[in-house]
Amino acid sequence: MATPEEAYKRIIPLDFGSVQTVPDSFVWPQASDGVQSGDGLTIPIIDLMDPNAPQLITEACETWGIFRLKGHGIATKLMEDMESECERLFSLPTDQKMKALRSPGGRMIGYGIAPIQSLFSTTMWHEGFTIMGSAIDHARLLWPNDYQGFCDKIDDYQKQMKALAEKLMRILFKALNIPVEEVNWFDDPTNSSGCSLALQLNSYPPCPDPTRTLGLAPHTDTSIVTLLQAQTSGLQVFKDGVGWFAVQPLPDALIVNLGDFTRILSNGRFISVLHRVVVKPIQRYSAAYFFRPPMDFAVSPLLSKDLGPGQVPRFRCVTAKEYSDLKAKHLDEAFSLIEN
Numbered sequence: 001m002a003t004p005e006e007a008y009k010r011i012i013p014l015d016f017g018s019v020q021t022v023p024d025s026f027v028w029p030q031a032s033d034g035v036q037s038g039d040g041l042t043i044p045i046i047d048l049m050d051p052n053a054p055q056l057i058t059e060a061c062e063t064w065g066i067f068r069l070k071g072h073g074i075a076t077k078l079m080e081d082m083e084s085e086c087e088r089l090f091s092l093p094t095d096q097k098m099k100a101l102r103s104p105g106g107r108m109i110g111y112g113i114a115p116i117q118s119l120f121s122t123t124m125w126h127e128g129f130t131i132m133g134s135a136i137d138h139a140r141l142l143w144p145n146d147y148q149g150f151c152d153k154i155d156d157y158q159k160q161m162k163a164l165a166e167k168l169m170r171i172l173f174k175a176l177n178i179p180v181e182e183v184n185w186f187d188d189p190t191n192s193s194g195c196s197l198a199l200q201l202n203s204y205p206p207c208p209d210p211t212r213t214l215g216l217a218p219h220t221d222t223s224i225v226t227l228l229q230a231q232t233s234g235l236q237v238f239k240d241g242v243g244w245f246a247v248q249p250l251p252d253a254l255i256v257n258l259g260d261f262t263r264i265l266s267n268g269r270f271i272s273v274l275h276r277v278v279v280k281p282i283q284r285y286s287a288a289y290f291f292r293p294p295m296d297f298a299v300s301p302l303l304s305k306d307l308g309p310g311q312v313p314r315f316r317c318v319t320a321k322e323y324s325d326l327k328a329k330h331l332d333e334a335f336s337l338i339e340n
Ligand SMILES: C=C1C[C@]23C[C@H]1CC[C@H]2[C@@]12CCC[C@@](C)(C(=O)O1)[C@H]2[C@@H]3C(=O)O
Pocket: 108, 114, 115, 116, 117, 130, 196, 197, 198, 200, 216, 219, 220, 221, 222, 223, 290, 292, 327
């Protein structure tokens, strides 16, 4: 059992600016086992304005669990602003960022290493900033006289991402025969049922030896859907029978990936894609918006009006909270624990 000091150390990132080599504690032997993308190994590109988009999205969810989305309506300027805010935040001196450090055992918000880090003994080449709702309390600590600009951008971004995620959720639920009318939190403007929506700003500092370490260890997201913005490559997905391969970002497109809750709701039909991040000699930022149900929501394949002939539910019903707690302890094994 870790002492409180040890636990605390686990949320403090490395002072990346000062290291010339990858320390042993950051060495992931499997980091370089990616494959080159070849024929048939491209993540679909879908235009949301295409009348066929719902069909294409459904197919992408069944085959990949991830796709690149154009025509999403998020202004390029807002995406650029978000990238600049990431740069402004993560370029702050380490002792300044430390003021907004996530508190151990507390709510998962603020500055620090990846929340899943506690499940791995090898450290990830990463620092992050987690936001749920308003960012004001932490932004004040980072920029005591100048926090409003950051907060306004974050609010605007979350509002637009939420609207887009709801649009996508409508498409997914329609494909799964789940009536959105029965989901009482859907479209709730106050999101009063608890802070489960989250925005994660990720920074992967320039790495002197990129093939030896990982930015984020393999994981699936604890979300319905995750909307990811990243200007440079680094994200990889795992495809059965193929291995790890790169998702190339497109200018202006967002990367959309499904999370575990959609796998449960779809009774396994839609893929909650396993992904990881490799690092580069250059700085990389990303912003991930996690669209998640309120913690008291009961997630079950039986919400669907049509499991298909002879189909039985593969997963038992769990609240979002119950599942998140299982995930925090068991990561990938969480699924086997809810399998019927
Ligand atoms: C809303 C969420 C979703 C979280 C937990 C919580 C806040 C931060 C998210 C991430 C972001 C980084 C990868 C991940 C795996 C992690 O370590 O923290 C994500 C995790 C999850 O999808 O499970």
